[in-house]
Amino acid sequence: MQSTRTLKKKMYKVYSCIGYILPLVAAVATAVVTIVLMGIKNYLTDNVCWLRSNPLIISGFIGLTLSMTLITIIAIILVSKNFRNAKSENLEKRQEEFSIYKSVSRVLAVL
Structure with missing residues (x-):
């Protein structure tokens, strides 16, 4: 069984890829396709x-x-669904999860 620290490192790599590398690849691909179709002088x-x-x-x-x-x-809908469905015995942990959910919702509202 993986330790929590190892799992966090693994998930950080996955989230970094989703958050930084995929948008970069998509933006570069869009620019390349547009330049090929339109030409660099028209870009x-x-x-x-x-x-x-x-x-x-x-x-x-x-x-x-x-x-x-x-x-x-x-992604935010799926995460919020998981938070609602989670059966937590520890009330303090549940409140911390709810606090994180509120923070994510605020960030989404700003975006």
Whole structure:
């Protein structure tokens, strides 16, 4: 059986991958596909470091943002469902879990 510390390290790696690496891969893939379809000259503006306001370019990043937001909302729904279904004998532990759930809900509201 794994120790709690080992399990936390393993889960940290999984969450880091989900939180940092997957969005990076998705953003790079979106940029590469857009550059291949539109060309690099049609991707960036000439005078400033900004994307052109081409609907194809903007829709690629909006789609990516919406999909990441949807994944986040689904994850929070699943976590909250697990918190509600958890049968905890220790009231103090249950209150701590509820506090974490409230914090996550506040962060989601800010986002």
